[in-house]
Structure formats: C-alpha cells, structure tokens
Amino acid sequence: MLEVVDINCDLGEAFGRxxxxDTDDMSLMGLISSANIATGFHAGDPNLMDQTVRLAAEHGVEVGAHPGYNDLQGFGRRKINATxxxxxxxxxxxxxxxxxxxRRHGVRLQHVKPHGALYMEMAVNPELAQIFVQYMRxxxxxxxxxxxxxxxxxxxxLESGQPAIREFYADRDYDDSGSIVFTRDAGRPDPAVIARKVVRACKDGKVKTVSGNDIAIQFESICFHSDTLGALDIAHQMRDALTAEGIRIAPVSEINSHKSMRGEQL
Incomplete structure (x- = not known):
C-alpha cells in the first residue's frame, strides 16, 4: 500500500483567448502537488506559461515542463513523423x-513530462527515449x-541513472498490456468511480482493464487532466478518498525522501 503519493495535472493548456x-487552472492548483505546464507547441503561450508558473509558485506546487508535438490544431494528440x-x-x-x-518566479524545474502522442510514442520508441534521456542527463x-x-x-x-517517476492515469482506461487506451471524446466520467479506482490502485496495486481483467500497476504519481470534463470534482473526490484511507499527498521530492528512509529506490 502506498503511504504517500503525488498528484499531477496538465495545466496551462489554452492558447490566447x-x-x-470546464475547469480553470486556479481552481485546480490548490488540489495538486505537481503541475505539468504546456510549453507552447500543443497548447500554451508565453503569457499563459508565465501566469501558470506564478500560480504554482504561489500555491507551493512543483513545476514541470509538458512539451508536445508541434500540433496546436490537434492539441498534440496526432503523431508527427520526424526523426x-x-x-x-x-x-x-x-x-x-x-x-x-x-527562474523568473524563483522555482525549480522539478520534472519533464512529454505530452499526449509524443508521450505515447516515446513510451514505445527506444531511440527517442534514449536521446531524450541523454539530453536530460x-x-x-x-x-x-x-x-x-x-x-x-x-x-x-533507469539505465542512465536519470530519476524517474511512474504515473497512474486516473481518468484514462488501461488495456491488458498496461498501456493507456486513447479516447478522443471521453465524455464526463463519474468522479466517484475514478476515486475508487485510484484508492484501489494505491492500496492493492491493481487496476481493471477495459476487457475486465485486473493487472498490477506500480507508480509514485497520479495523473488527471484539466481538460477532462468535471476535472474539479475529480480532484476533490480523489483527494478526499485518499485522505480517508490515510494516504498522504506530497510532491515527488518528499516521496523520494520517504522511500529513501525505508531503503527503497524510485
């Protein structure tokens, strides 16, 4: 059972006006511990990046870059064929x-999380993953x-020694391989169902797939998306359910310290 977990959310995913x-970033910021901030290619612009980083700094939320494919029209969810x-x-x-x-707002870059189709491509493309991690090193x-x-x-x-955080996707379905099932229009999910799913994953290390099977899942951070309809209710119910089970929400730096005290490694 997880005693402490990070909650991360994709934020700053707008463009101009x-x-x-249906949820603004300010409402979500106080409910998460890590923010993945869009960096202009799939969403976001300089003014919005500045605003979102400032909000994170004011709320004590850790900041991460959320780079995606150069695909504003498709919200970074279409694969681009490039080297x-x-x-x-x-x-x-x-x-x-x-x-x-x-740097402008006096906060560190806690993490980098590729977005959307780029995230999924990197997950199955060893060459892309290795070059990306070499850059991070x-x-x-x-x-x-x-x-x-x-x-x-x-x-x-893991092979290069770059610190990594594994994610559990609260508002996405899984297939039997442990991959996320992409749905273009997920509708409005039931926040109570998501909260139960998250608590079970934290307590039992299992998630039910779209085919009805249980698979094992290991993670340090729970992800949900600000563009999911009802994101604010999802965030509230997840937090309340986790707290009721005695599971503490904290940024990954604290999770790393917690694991180190127990002789575990990320």
Whole structure:
C-alpha cells in the first residue's frame, strides 16, 4: 500500500483567448502537488506559461515542463513523423522556455513530462527515449522524468541513472498490456468511480482493464487532466478518498525522501 503519493495535472493548456475543458487552472492548483505546464507547441503561450508558473509558485506546487508535438490544431494528440533528434530538439526548445519562466518566479524545474502522442510514442520508441534521456542527463540531471512504468522512457531513465517517476492515469482506461487506451471524446466520467479506482490502485496495486481483467500497476504519481470534463470534482473526490484511507499527498521530492528512509529506490 502506498503511504504517500503525488498528484499531477496538465495545466496551462489554452492558447490566447481559447480555453479547453470546464475547469480553470486556479481552481485546480490548490488540489495538486505537481503541475505539468504546456510549453507552447500543443497548447500554451508565453503569457499563459508565465501566469501558470506564478500560480504554482504561489500555491507551493512543483513545476514541470509538458512539451508536445508541434500540433496546436490537434492539441498534440496526432503523431508527427520526424526523426528522434528533431523531436528531442523540439523538446529542448520547449523545456528551455518553461525553465526561464520558472527562474523568473524563483522555482525549480522539478520534472519533464512529454505530452499526449509524443508521450505515447516515446513510451514505445527506444531511440527517442534514449536521446531524450541523454539530453536530460546533460541539461537537467536532477529533474525527474514522468513516464509509464516499464515503458521505453522508464527503461532509458533507469539505465542512465536519470530519476524517474511512474504515473497512474486516473481518468484514462488501461488495456491488458498496461498501456493507456486513447479516447478522443471521453465524455464526463463519474468522479466517484475514478476515486475508487485510484484508492484501489494505491492500496492493492491493481487496476481493471477495459476487457475486465485486473493487472498490477506500480507508480509514485497520479495523473488527471484539466481538460477532462468535471476535472474539479475529480480532484476533490480523489483527494478526499485518499485522505480517508490515510494516504498522504506530497510532491515527488518528499516521496523520494520517504522511500529513501525505508531503503527503497524510485
């Protein structure tokens, strides 16, 4: 059973006057411990990045860069055919932008988490994962890589010594392989169902797949999405359910310290 867990959410995912979802970032910021902030390619712009980092700093929420494919129209959820080196250069460009806003507001870059289709491509593309992790080893050796456990990204991080955080997706379904099932329009999920799913994953290390089977799942952070309809209710019910079970919510730096005290490793 997990005694402490991080909650991360994708934030800053708008562009200019255009907004997505039914929940504003300010409402969610006080309910999470880590923020994945869009960096301009799939969503976000300089003013929004500045605003979102400032909000995170004010709420004591750790900041992470959330780079994606250069795909504003498709919200970064369409695969772009490019070489691994080209894609990592896109990531470097985006991480650099977010890191400067973090410096402006006196906060560190806690983590980098690729977005959407880029995240899923990296999970199964060892070359892309390795080049990405090589960049992290050079430019941000103490920053965490957020990824799925057992993915190519996770393997590359472990092999290189880059700290990694495994995620559990609260508002996404899983298949029997442990991969996320992509749904273009997920509708409005039931927050109570999600809360029960999260508590079970934390207590029993299991999640039910779309085919009805149970699979084992290991993670340090729970992810949900600000563009999921009802995101605010989801956040409240998850937190309340976890707290009721005695599971503490904390950023990954505290989780790392907790594991170290118990002789465990991330």
């Amino acid at each position: 255009w907004r997505i979802g 691994a080196k080209e894609l990592v250069n896109d990531i470097i460009y985006q991480v650099g932008a977010l890191r400067e806003f973090s 050079t430019a941000a050796p103490d920053a965490y890589v957020f990824c799925m456990g057992g993915s190519a990204t996770h393997v590359a991080a």
